[in-house]
Amino acid sequence: MTTSIIETQPGQGRQAAVPVVVARGLTKRYRSGVLAVDAVDLQVNRGEVYGFLGPNGAGKTTTMRMLLGLIRPTSGSVTVLGQPPGAPAGLSRIGALVESPGFYPYLSGRDNLRVLARYAGVPDSRVEEVLGVAGLSDRAGDTFARYSLGMKQRLGVASTLLNDPDLLVLDEPTNGLDPAGMADMRRLIARLGAEGRAVLLSSHQLGEVEQVCDRVGVISGGRVIAESTVAELRGQAELVVVATPLADAARAAAALLGESAVQRRGDALRCQIDPARVGELNRALVRAGVDVTELRRDERSLEEVFLAMTTQEVPDVG
Template sequence: MTLHQEVASGPDSIGATPPVVELQSVTKTFGTVRAVRGVTLRIDPGQVYGLLGPNGAGKTTLMRILVGLVRSDAGTVQILGRPPGDPRTLRRIGALIESPAFVPHLSGRVNLQVLARARGLPDAEVVRVLRAVDLDGAADRRVTGYSLGMRQRLGVAGALLGDPSLLILDEPTNGLDPEGTASMRSLIRDLAGSATVLLSSHLLGEIQHVCDRVVVLDKGAVVAEDSVSALLSRSGSRTVIVRAQPMDLAEKVLKSNDAWSKAVRAGDAGDPHVRLELDGDGVPGLVRALVEAGVEIHEVRRERRSLEDVFFALTGDHSAGSGT
């Protein structure tokens, strides 16, 4: 569903001071299902902020709360300094939540023109957003003939109308081919600075490529929140890879020390190496022991694991894809 609401005219007196979004202990229950469990987060201006989690983690429910489509049961929510659904903030928000909805027998251009005119925007704004999502060549075709990916891009174009301060995108690359996915990622990164972007995804590669900060949700609760780089550095920080010659001697030296006795030979004949768990201050001693034993060291490095590894460690869920 694409959110576009016509709002009352008048001067916009709301300041764009941080935070753009702030949630404190937000909870939402549907019947016996607690979709959101005490979520607290803050999103500052200019960030590309990712909601990451498997299907059913609560990502879409949170987004619906933010734009006023769902009321939280408990906690506080502030969007651009005001409660969700405030007309003075809605005019500054562009959102694509769940599947984009358009009139199928009208062209993409006409659908966007209807939305733009309802908000008092000129047709030139339609031209701008069609070009931004690379749909200007198909703008005059009926939406009924659009592919899933084209409809998704049209939904994002609708969210971009009016040059919003806050852009909320639910699974923005859904249905896109690899080229379209790369183009959408580039567009989202280009928006950073001029707008704050909140996007949800179960595709780990998408979050890793475009987001500055990530909140990981599992069963409606926050299990981690940090910058992408911090999450990556935190995961696997104890795993060390050693490449050396002769490898048999290197392995013997490592396993002779109680601190490194769990070292494991890995790789194949073309790339033999040893893996072991090691605290941050243990690398110099390891290198010294190898050199004193006459081992020629080719490489000693920390293993840099992917966001996928972090996600699995935090949630135990192996259903999320890595994306392209």
């Protein structure tokens, strides 16, 4: 698959300017009165792996279903690949795995894909290719009912690749996979993004999101409460300085970085500093007669950020 490079993000090597999914004020209120999704704004760009994070019942799957036309929004607007959700012209360029893989239990894995290939209008030869990509070629003749959870998940991912999609919507794709399978899946998702496809990925595996996603949206209680790159979400890393005497170290650091960039916590300093200036700080501390015993970067993990954000929000959906 070839795509033109529109705008390259530093260190990522992917274009990120052409919107593939655009949702504005997307809202779903069920007849029961439950507000599952509340005015969600979302944009996923070509060549981007977008992580959709949120606790159970936050509205991730409902949002994905609306993008695919499975559920009608109560209000708001959505275009997917320039088409309204569920339009055949859009669906022909989308690969989707929503919640648990839904297949025909009496059919083999291969026949399940043959059925979907017929619906999608792609040749049967493509079935063998995607079975190979998903690592299912050896068990393709087994009926779906006999598959393990991980194999079912692999078949689901294989089905999303049948039509060589421009957009993949993957809802918890690593559910049920063993560690090797999860690593395979991460590599596959990263590769799909690198090939210029857009990937919308929901996951509870925060490490997975950190590794493969360019941008992350955090949804809680049906609302997107944060959206940024993983690095931005985690915030600027702090430099932990352990030195004696600490008061002299604090003065020297403040003289170099400014008062606001230096905080004393316990028996260490925490400094907001450009990584390129760490050596300069070290020299300043030494010149000030301080014994430096430890200099280390301290980043918040995505999990810490996620828990901090989502525990402040009270989900209102089941």
